Amino acid sequence: MPHLSDLIRRYTALKTADLEWFHSLVSDWQLLADLSFADLVLWVRLRDDSGWVAVSQMRPTTGPTAFQDDLVEAVLRDDTVEAATGARLAGRRTLIDRAWNEGRICREGDPDWSGGVPVREETIPVRRAGKLIGVIQRSTNLSSARTPSRLELTYLQSASDLAQMISEGEFPFSDQGPLMVRSPRVGDGLLRLDQDGEVVYASPNALSAYRRLGLTADLVGARLDRTTLELAAAADARDESLTWTAGGRVPQEAEVEGRGSTIQLRSIPLVVGGVRIGALVMVRDVTELRRRERELMTKDATIREIHHRVKNNLQTVAALLRLQSRRLDVPEGRAALDEAVRRVGSIAIVHEMLSHTPDEVVDFDDIADRVIEMAAEVSSTEAAVVPRRTGHFGLLSALVATPLSMVLAELVQNAVEHGLRYGDGRIEVRAERDDAPLGEEHNGGRLLIEVTDDGGGLPDDFDIESTASLGLQIVRTLIVSELDGSLEIKPQESGGTKVAIELPVERHFGPYA
Numbered sequence: 398m399p400h401l402s403d404l405i406r407r408y409t410a411l412k413t414a415d416l417e418w419f420h421s422l423v424s425d426w427q428l429l430a431d432l433s434f435a436d437l438v439l440w441v442r443l444r445d446d447s448g449w450v451a452v453s454q455m456r457p458t459t460g461p462t463a464f465q466d467d468l469v470e471a472v473l474r475d476d477t478v479e480a481a482t483g484a485r486l487a488g489r490r491t492l493i494d495r496a497w498n499e500g501r502i503c504r505e506g507d508p509d510w511s512g513g514v515p516v517r518e519e520t521i522p523v524r525r526a527g528k529l530i531g532v533i534q535r536s537t538n539l540s541s542a543r544t545p546s547r548l549e550l551t552y553l554q555s556a557s558d559l560a561q562m563i564s565e566g567e568f569p570f571s572d573q574g575p576l577m578v579r580s581p582r583v584g585d586g587l588l589r590l591d592q593d594g595e596v597v598y599a600s601p602n603a604l605s606a607y608r609r610l611g612l613t614a615d616l617v618g619a620r621l622d623r624t625t626l627e628l629a630a631a632a633d634a635r636d637e638s639l640t641w642t643a644g645g646r647v648p649q650e651a652e653v654e655g656r657g658s659t660i661q662l663r664s665i666p667l668v669v670g671g672v673r674i675g676a677l678v679m680v681r682d683v684t685e686l687r688r689r690e691r692e693l694m695t696k697d698a699t700i701r702e703i704h705h706r707v708k709n710n711l712q713t714v715a716a717l718l719r720l721q722s723r724r725l726d727v728p729e730g731r732a733a734l735d736e737a738v739r740r741v742g743s744i745a746i747v748h749e750m751l752s753h754t755p756d757e758v759v760d761f762d763d764i765a766d767r768v769i770e771m772a773a774e775v776s777s778t779e780a781a782v783v784p785r786r787t788g789h790f791g792l793l794s795a796l797v798a799t800p801l802s803m804v805l806a807e808l809v810q811n812a813v814e815h816g817l818r819y820g821d822g823r824i825e826v827r828a829e830r831d832d833a834p835l836g837e838e839h840n841g842g843r844l845l846i847e848v849t850d851d852g853g854g855l856p857d858d859f860d861i862e863s864t865a866s867l868g869l870q871i872v873r874t875l876i877v878s879e880l881d882g883s884l885e886i887k888p889q890e891s892g893g894t895k896v897a898i899e900l901p902v903e904r905h906f907g908p909y910a
Contacts, residue, residue, distance in 0.1 A: 448474030645676025
């Protein structure tokens with residue numbers, strides 16, 4: 398389905414400020430749909446002012462829908478419909494035009510039966526900064542109509558107040574505080590307050606939530622801010638934002654804890670005709686959600702601590718091997734232990750990075766720089782080696798980062814020990830990410846790596862399949878068998894050696910993902 402911004406820019410001449418107002422409205426109009434038990438369709442004028450285009454639609458979660466089909470991008474122009482929406486929708490243009498021309502909420506007299514079910518239509522002008530910028534069509538399916546309960550009457554009255562605020566430009570709120578990831582919805586629990594902050598209606602779910610906080614009396618007739626502060630834990634009771642939210646004086650969210658339960662509140666002040674008539678406070682019990690979040694935080698902290706301890710243990714092993722190397726008089730044995738120190742160190746670097754992130758994903762650029770530098774430093778050659786990295790590896794999972802760090806360490810040291818053993822030179826590690834999907838079996842991209850040096854090059858009889866080098870055998874095993882990649886080692890035309898690696902990698906979101 399096309400995005401709201403795309404549709405408005407494609408079909409209308411509205412300004413950026415109007416677009417932002419629509420974004421705020423659409424992000425919050427599930428509330429109006431649920432309170433109204435009705436479908437909402439947002440209509441705006443076409444660029445040439447010859448009709449209307451539907452740019453957004455919302456269905457209620459509290460009642461049956463009036464529209465089975467999506468109306469987004471439907472066009473009403475000169476009493477004709479340029480989308481498969483039927484004559485019934487074309488007949489609604491008169492009501493939409495009335496709301497636009499008269500600047501007021503317009504209601505249809507009798508329900509419309511042309512679609513097979515009775516539907517009551519209503520249009521609400523959308524105003525921003527004193528100017529009309531669109532019209533909301535509100536369509537209520539009356540097929541299950543019955544005598545409304547007290548809860549439904551409260552919903553409908555609240556919906557009527559919100560609709561009036563939209564037509565007056567008072568909703569959505571321009572000064573609304575930041576909302577939480579999952580705000581309370583109408584069905585979670587609803588409280589209606591009067592202008593003094595007293596509860597005039599409490600839905601069963603809202604009352605149950607306050608019971609979990611320790612409430613023993615009835616909520617109706619009580620000042621919600623005072624009652625909430627009395628039930629709140631000591632720390633919450635000192636939070637001024639809780640008082641303002643529970644009193645319905647500002648459009649914001651807050652949480653209150655008591656008796657082991659956590660309740661989320663969202664306040665919506667009701668201002669009609671410039672007069673504050675009360676507020677809606679939606680209530681949601683988030684006790685279980687917060688408990689799971691704490692468990693996840695504990696789990697993440699435990700995983701990071703494990704990585705930290707593994708890193709410390711690996712560094713201890715590397716230090717012991719280094720001490721043992723210094724005590725050996727056999728050059729071959731000392732070289733073998735130095736190689737082991739480097740390999741253990743490259744793995745320790747990965748665990749050190751993982752100990753600082755909550756996910757099993759690391760920015761491999763930092764790891765690559767440290768591994769390249771370490772491999773060049775521990776080399777036994779006295780040649781002046783200048784290693785450098787170009788390009789970006791991006792974010793990699795720990796399953797890829799650990800073996801890849803060992804591969805880089807082996808290749809860089811191999812270039813230092815063999816390619817540049819007779820003189821100074823350069824080593825370049827180049828990385829390139831291509832996140833285009835590789836196919837149905839692998840929806841990630843690929844990582845291309847080249848390690849080049851300008852040294853003496855490969856022996857004439859070099860064969861990666863039969864080489865006796867332990868380092869290159871490790872590289873081949875890790876790349877081909879463990880990482881399911883490809884490896885090619887060949888001489889460069891300008892001299893030196895080039896190692897080309899291609900790996901399939903999953904995409905992770907981040908600076909270079």
